[in-house]
Amino acid sequence: MPARAIRAYAAGxxxxxxxxxxxxxILGILALGVAVSRRIGGFRDWFxxxxxxxxPVLVCTxxxxxxxxxxxFGASEVGFVDGVVGxxxxxxxxxxxxxxxxxxxxxxxxxxxxxxxxxxxxxxxGRGTQVVVAIASFVYALPMLAVMGIGxxxxxxxxxxxxxxxxxxxxxSVVYTLLGGxxxxxxxxxxxxxxxCVTLGIAAALALGAHGGIDALRTALPASYFEPRGTYPAxxxxxxxxxxxxxxxxxxxxxxxxxxESYRSVLVALAIGIVLWAxxxxxxxxxxxxxxxxxxxxxxxxxxxxLTLDVLPIGLKGLFVSGVxxxxxxxxxxxxxxxxxxxxxxxxxxxxxxEPGDTELLRLTRIGVVISAIVTIAFALFFTSMVxxxxxxxxxxxxxxxxxxxxALFFRTRLRPAAGLASSVTGLLVAGTVFVLxxxxxxxxxxxxxxxWSVAIGARTFDVxxxxxxxxxLPASAIAFLIGQRLGQxxxxxxxxxxxxxxxxxx
Amino acid sequence: xxxxxxxxxxxxxxxxxGSLAVFGWFLVDVVRLFGRRGRGAxxxx
Numbered sequence: 388m389p390a391r392a393i394r395a396y397a398a399g400x401x402x403x404x405x406x407x408x409x410x411x412x413i414l415g416i417l418a419l420g421v422a423v424s425r426r427i428g429g430f431r432d433w434f435x436x437x438x439x440x441x442x443p444v445l446v447c448t449x450x451x452x453x454x455x456x457x458x459x460f461g462a463s464e465v466g467f468v469d470g471v472v473g474x475x476x477x478x479x480x481x482x483x484x485x486x487x488x489x490x491x492x493x494x495x496x497x498x499x500x501x502x503x504x505x506x507x508x509x510x511x512x513g514r515g516t517q518v519v520v521a522i523a524s525f526v527y528a529l530p531m532l533a534v535m536g537i538g539x540x541x542x543x544x545x546x547x548x549x550x551x552x553x554x555x556x557x558x559x560s561v562v563y564t565l566l567g568g569x570x571x572x573x574x575x576x577x578x579x580x581x582x583x584c585v586t587l588g589i590a591a592a593l594a595l596g597a598h599g600g601i602d603a604l605r606t607a608l609p610a611s612y613f614e615p616r617g618t619y620p621a622x623x624x625x626x627x628x629x630x631x632x633x634x635x636x637x638x639x640x641x642x643x644x645x646x647x648e649s650y651r652s653v654l655v656a657l658a659i660g661i662v663l664w665a666x667x668x669x670x671x672x673x674x675x676x677x678x679x680x681x682x683x684x685x686x687x688x689x690x691x692x693x694l695t696l697d698v699l700p701i702g703l704k705g706l707f708v709s710g711v712x713x714x715x716x717x718x719x720x721x722x723x724x725x726x727x728x729x730x731x732x733x734x735x736x737x738x739x740x741x742e743p744g745d746t747e748l749l750r751l752t753r754i755g756v757v758i759s760a761i762v763t764i765a766f767a768l769f770f771t772s773m774v775x776x777x778x779x780x781x782x783x784x785x786x787x788x789x790x791x792x793x794x795a796l797f798f799r800t801r802l803r804p805a806a807g808l809a810s811s812v813t814g815l816l817v818a819g820t821v822f823v824l825x826x827x828x829x830x831x832x833x834x835x836x837x838x839x840w841s842v843a844i845g846a847r848t849f850d851v852x853x854x855x856x857x858x859x860x861l862p863a864s865a866i867a868f869l870i871g872q873r874l875g876q877x878x879x880x881x882x883x884x885x886x887x888x889x890x891x892x893x894x
Numbered sequence: 895x896x897x898x899x900x901x902x903x904x905x906x907x908x909x910x911x912g913s914l915a916v917f918g919w920f921l922v923d924v925v926r927l928f929g930r931r932g933r934g935a936x937x938x939x
Contacts, residue, residue, distance in 0.1 A: 443920035577920050584913030588906045601899035613898070663912050666905040673902055 401544060405705025409545075412582070412709040413559060416575050416716070420563025423571040429745040433568030434728055434752065435502055435646035440573060445647055445656035447580035448573040448721070450663050452639050454583075455718030456536030457777060459711065462668055463691035466675025470608065472617025476624045478668040480631035482661045488634050489657035493644045495796045497653075503725070504641045504788065505733035511795035512807025514737040519811040521733035523787035524638045527780045528726040529759060530719045535767040537715040543692060544708050553767050556712070560719040561760045565753050569646060572720045579713035584663065586710035589703065590695040591670045597698045598681050601673070607680035623835075626854045629861075633781045636788040638725045723763070727755030778837075778854055779822055786814035786860035790868050805875025806868045814864030821856035829853065 431438070440448070465473030501507050504524050509517035537556030541547040547555070563571050595601065604612075611618055619627075634640065647653045671691065678690035685693045692711070699707055731751035736743065743751060766776070791807040829840030829851070840851045 441920075441923050443916050443923055446916045447920065577917060581913050581917040584909050588910035588913075591902075591906050595902070601902050602896055605896075659912070659916065662908060663916075666909040666912070669902065669905045670909060 402701040404701050408705030409709050417563055419575050420566040420571045423567030423574060430748045433749055436570040436573060438646055439648050440646045441648055442652040442655050444573050445643060445652055446659045447577040449643055449656055449660045451576045451580035451717035452721040455533040456715045457532045459671060459714055460688045462671040463675035464687040466672035467679045467687045467690040469617045470612025470676055472619060474668050474672045475615040477627045480628040481634060482665060484631040484634035485657055485661055489654050493653045494650055496644050497650050501645055503728055503733055504638045507795055508791055511802050513804040516791055516807035516811050517737055520788045521729045523784045525726050525729040527784040528638055528722040529763045530722040531763055531766045532777050533715045533718040534763050540711050553764055557760045557764050560716050564720040564724055564756055569724060572724055576717045579717040583710040583714045586707040587670060590699060590707050591674055593698045594674060594677055594694050598677050604676055604680045612676060629857055632789060633785050636784055636792050639721050642725060723756050723759050726759035727752045730755035782818045782856040785857050786818035786864060787811045790864040803872050803875035803877060806871030809871035810864040810868035813867035814860045817863040818856040818860035821859050822853055825851060825853040
């Protein structure tokens with residue numbers, strides 16, 4: 388749709404009451420940032436909220452941060468096109484991975500005084516691995532998809548030109564993140580979390596009611612929409628499952644585990660979070676299916692927005708759009724904070740071989756947040772396919788960080804710096820190579836929405852999807868780790884391994 | 895009503911009631927925190 392037509396459509400979509408609600412929401416978020424900024428004493432206060440997050444704040448910030456517009460639009464898109472398979476094979480493995488992270492990872496992570504994911508790598512292997520993991524974490528944390536999503540939403544519902552929507556969405560998030568750090572981020576997340584869950588629940592009830600309920604879907608949609616496996620090949624479903632491993636090295640999860648007041652808070656928050664995530668995913672998938680059953684002639688990604696805006700009355704429409712904006716902003720602020728911390732704390736500090744004071748570190752990280760926002764905006768305006776960018780970013784993080792971090796947390800033997808460095812660099816290189824090859828020699832497949840490279844070996848042809856990068860990178864990273872552990876020299880004898888530290892120290 | 899319909903309505907209730915309950919819990923936490931600070935600020939003895 389051309390820009391002028393979109394603005395004309397948007398002009399008739401929102402009532403002044405709806406616009407006032409959206410304006411109030413944005414002003415409220417900014418005011419909260421200003422209020423929290425007065426409580427910031429130093430870097431630890433700003434970056435991990437002084438390690439004082441209670442269970443309800445953790446639930447809100449975990450649920451809202453991890454669920455952005457990629458889930459809202461992406462899961463509804465899968466529901467619109469394929470049905471319930473997205474929930475069963477894409478979302479469900481994540482709940483298992485989150486449970487594993489809560490039970491096995493969080494306790495061990497809280498044994499050290501860490502501030503970030505690369506900090507864990509630094510503790511186990513030293514500076515080299517810390518830098519490689521920090522680069523992967525930085526690239527992963529850039530909230531390109533959320534910034535692009537907010538640009539699309541503002542264009543669609545308010546008629547704001549896409550470029551200005553992208554800049555405005557990032558700028559508002561930056562302002563309150565700069566002022567209040569993780570505490571402002573977490574407090575705004577509580578409002579954003581409630582807004583996004585309540586408005587989605589109400590919108591779902593109204594949309595389902597207006598279109599004949601769930602049972603009407605069965606008569607309108609093909610049977611494959613209700614098959615848990617859908618029509619996907621088994622290999623792709625396996626890749627979906629492996630993708631959930633990213634949770635185990637998720638920088639936002641790590642930051643919140645370190646920011647929690649106790650291990651018990653993390654455990655309870657993640658248990659509640661899993662229930663809410665499962666409900667959220669199911670509803671979003673069902674709304675996508677409802678849009679398909681209603682025969683909406685829209686882009687699959689816009690199906691949820693088009694369906695809900697169609698049925699919501701004045702006032703609720705503004706609240707729902709605020710909820711959608713909140714979904715994006717709660718992701719943007721959290722990941723900008725992580726990316727800024729990666730630049731200052733995890734990259735500048737070890738590379739410049741300096742230990743800046745608390746005030747200086749706070750200043751550098753705030754600069755890092757601004758730089759990260761500028762890079763994010765530039766990428767969001769430059770890339771056309773954000774799904775490919777997302778797959779690339781997540782693959783890079785898992786390939787570089789999963790093996791060394793799992794080893795750091797669970798190996799009882801003394802770890803060698805070469806092992807960490809070899810596994811993280813090899814993981815990055817192999818995943819990067821698969822991406823380059825699938826993009827150079829593969830073709831874009833319209834049906835699956837990805838690049839596939841058909842490799843002929845002898846009489847057989849193998850299809851290599853760009854999503855398979857992790858399948859090659861993880862074994863290579865594990866082999867490189869074992870070689871580094873076997874051949875590498877011992878690092879400086881200082882800190883005990885994380886797994887060997889006294890369990891009683893965990894709080 | 896099919897199992898899928900029951901599950902969907904359950905998901906809607908869990909999402910709305912659950913998020914409101916967590917937000918309420920957060921508010922109680924904030925009130926308790928400020929209450930503790932207020933009591934601590936009183937002159938002792």
